[in-house]
Amino acid sequence: MECPVDLSALTLFSPISRTASSSPPFSDNNDLIRAVPWYKTVASLNLWDPSSLDAVLISSPWALLGLPFLTRKPGFSKSTMIYATEPTVRLGRLMMEELVSMHMEYVRYYGSDKKSGLPDWMNWTELERLQMEWKKIVLGEEKEELNGWMPLYSAGDIKDCIDKIQPLRLGEEACFNGILVIKALSSGLEIGSCNWSIKSPKGSLVYLSSSVFGSAHAMEFDYLPLRGQDIVIFSDFSSLSSMDSDEEITNQCVLRYFIFSLPFLFYNSWVEKNGESEDQSVQKLTGADEIEDEAEKIHFILSCIVDSVKEGGSVLIPSGRYGVIFTLLEHICDFLGSLNIKVPIYIISEATQEILSLTNSLPEWLCKQRQEKLFSGEVLFRHVELIKEGKVTVYPFLYSSDLLEKWKEPCIVISPHWSLRLGSAVQLLRRWHADPKSLLILEEGVHAELALMPFKPVKMKVLQCSFLSGIQMKKVNPLFETLLPKLILLPESLRSRCPIKESELYKIFYYSKNVTTHIPSLKEKLEAYLANDLASQLQPTIFPEKNIAAARLKGKLLLRKGVYFLDLPDKPLNMSIKPSLHWGNVDPTSLLQVLNEKKIDGSILHYENSDFCVRVTKPAEGLIEVKSNKIMISCEDEICSALICEALKSICNRI
Amino acid sequence: MAIECLILGAGQEVGKSCVVAKIGGKQIMFDCGMHMGYSDHRAFPDFSLISPSDISCVVITHFHLDHIGALPYFTEVCGYNGPIYMTYPTKALAPLMLKDYHKIMVDKRGLEEQYSCEHILQCMDKVIPIDIKQTIQVDKDLQIRAYYAGHVIGAAMIYAQAGEETMVYTGDYNMTPDRHLGAAQIDRLQLDLLITESTYATTIRDSKYSREREFLKAVHTCVAAGGKVLIPTFALGRAQRDNSSFFEGLTLQANMYYKMLIGWTSQKIKESYTVRNPFDFKHVCPFERSMINAPGPCILFATPGMLGGGFSLEVFKQWAPSDKNLIALPGYCIAGTVGHKLMSGKPTRVDLEDTQIDVKCQIHQLAFSPHTDSKGIMDLVEFLSPKHVILVHGEKPKMASLKQRIESELGIPCQYPANHETALIPTTKDPKIVASKTFIKNCTSEFNGDERIAEGILIMEKGQNAKFVSEEEFLETIGIEGNAVNAVTFTQCLSLPNKIVSLETEDMILALEKELKKSIKFRKFEISKDCIKLDSITIRICSNNKSCNFGKDEDAEEMAMHLCCSWSIRDDEMARICLSVVKNMESTV
């Protein structure tokens, strides 16, 4: 589950300047690593055998960024299924391609890594020289994360990786091996980001990623279909990072991954809920307040932008959240328009052109208000019109000759984020960092101190704002009350920080990094369907004393879309059906009677409690010993022993 | 159990598609179309045959009027207010079709309106848009899913499951991809019923691309000679590629929709899209009425497709009398339209309500009508292998011959009910059973080829799901007391066959196994150094067994080495086979 890259770790690398030869390099007072960056992904990626993975689920474009590290590993099996939503795949691909292309700037600057093996900065003496805080970023708390560093993948790796993904549409049921039915449901965070519902005959599971109830761009958090499943894995760390900016936590929120093994999914039942309480909790879970909150934030941002622009300063908005940015863009244009301020707005990014048109062609993944635009014949995002009207211009590079010609300040620039180490943000920060009139808008969660280190002294205004990026803490309990799973898995780090109400309705387990959590199996009965053709062949015996009927049944066991199915075998079975099972009471009188019927002479030898012994004399010598739990027959004559056998069978129940 | 299908329209005809299926206790209305050939009450399905409040949901397959034309009437006039589902493109484009139609019928031809423009908007507001392959839980027991149908943008085939019963209603579909849209695509589903369109029940199309080239050549020749080309179209986005084309307003607007709905076109377009949107036409401009008689060549796409009225008919009246001009007709035209008249031989004159028109222009019938041909229908039926087939949306004689083929070639019962008939499709329900987890797990042990075989005992109790259990679990259920006769053990001793008497013990066992395997195939014997086993059957080489009677009578001090056999009663038959094999070893030296 998930395969992200810790982009905050990129801040360790010193940015480079394209104009390095003519102008002095970045201030030397930073000790950032001067080398072609490596990228930090899940440390234990190296520890497991990739061929043992059955399936990989990716919930957002960001969680896709590290996937080529996994798929390019030699042991990665062709049969491993990778699932992601269509927009995730397409946006993720564009982002990775942009990353690779911008990474080339480093390669051009430092020359390509010719020697194999670890780069110089990674040897211990170099690492020891790093500041404590940075060392922690490189190595992790327990120094186990050095393994997570890898050289960047190539464009070819991206293509191979993308080809392996099976893109899913909204709510599409993908069937893995007949065992699992996997379904992506929108999480509301961004276009294409999703939560997962996984159902197997043995139980069902929900993987809850960062989810947003009310979004101004992406389709809302679709939580109703997630109700009544067995297990909910809560993997939304957004509330953690906003509550506490502890280093460890922020790290965890970037690097999230889970490995499930199939036996993990063990039990199942459908919880019927009473309608009233359901309605109440549903009300608590609407996103109206969130949309309002966001609108307020946006309004504040707008006023800051206008202030800067009025003073003649420029505004830089580096961001990786396209939906948020495109919505913000609409607001900026409206706001500036209403104030009659004319400021050029540039979007500078290689991938943007494609992302812009892509976002405008995914109506299925947008929020209701934007879908309405489709139905009333308007464009989904107004950036289409804004670009046409010339209010916003898009350039792939800062140094496009086109742009250099038209460049005017003050201006508003939207650029990709990449921890302020790659792309146009770097050049623009160099240009504006000392200008107190200019404004930098950063998302919360970014380690601003570290990110801005190479641009010191920073005199420009920095606005750090938190866009809604997950489930608000106050909505967690109502959400669980609505979803009503049997069991909830929460991150260990959440235990102390926020009280999740224990409930009679569900159990709570905590999981932590690199530790396998074992989930108890509660379900003993599985459901199956019996093919009519097979059912019609049954020959039931009635057991009146138990008021039941029973029949021997033998058939082909199939798994169809996560449901067991018993069908007639395609080929006739090699063996006949198993011999019958016999049981019943044997008392001396009835035994002698049936022996007589078979013309066997015998007499009772001794009789104690209910145990007795019968000596058979004709047609041959033999002995029948009957004890409370067994009967033993010894007889050297086949014909005689066969007759005894028939006699016994005739007084027993059988099936 | 049965699925009941009331055919409200498109029964043995093309037009006003509408089927109400009672399935698993639910009623689903598939399509709610109008008949373009009529302007009286016959244009709509007869909704008096149903009660709108009984319908669980309405699903519309695509935006063509013969599939959606009566929907505003059904919701706003008849008062249906349950859920309505259609795909995103259909929801986006259907109002354009409906409003356009409304304009023609009411504003231009002055017919009495069945529903107002306001109704169209109110109706469309209630529509719930769905995505391809998205599984929609309409209610607890009813789910529907749309599959890509290829016919026009947003066209869908609908899968419905209610309780244990399943069916697919295809709407119009196309099994071969074209330049703009992909081919219909569906999963291999277990179906009780398939309702399929059968427009081209007996036609087999030749290669589409050669027909297309032929058409483009005709267009070029005509334009080069200064003629005008009229392409009446209703399949939005189809045939819209050529230099110097003109669009009527509707189609231009529809093009903008295409950009947003690019995800619904063919894979090829989708992939090339990010570089260049194929729906940005260079030489396209909106057409104004004044341009009809402007000199010089041009190509005009105009609706409706069958020259049933509206703008395309208006242009036709102007352009038909000149032999320089070219009129293209879609592959299928409904009876009653001018298109239909032109198709039946080449008339020199067409009677319209008020006037007569001399037809001197060339007429080219387009082959790329987006319906599947008979091969496509047969392929789909074979692929899905439903238990029953119903044909709709076709002409009676052709449907009869297709029914013949489906029944004889595929062995699937098939019918083609007329309008207002109800088809009763019997269904059988596979009973639901429960099984213990451990039991299912243990079923892996036995394989038959690559099949996984489960064997056990099914316990049936009134009012409960049958339980599939192992023997042990069964005995527990039944609460067996006293002597379980399975614990009945037979013992018998045999002398060693001479053939093996001189061998080492271990070799004796191997020799016995070899011999037994000749008669008893497909079974695995367990062997140890002095013993061979099959289920409860044990044959042991014994020389010193006090409990054993062998040789006792002979008063032997030293017991002779022999074979001690024992087995439980359930394996009695097999045991006797084994014994006779051992006994016969002497004679088969």
Ligand SMILES: [Zn+2]
């Ligand atoms: Zn159609």
Ligand SMILES: [Zn+2]
């Ligand atoms: Zn049709």
Ligand SMILES: [Zn+2]
């Ligand atoms: Zn013996």
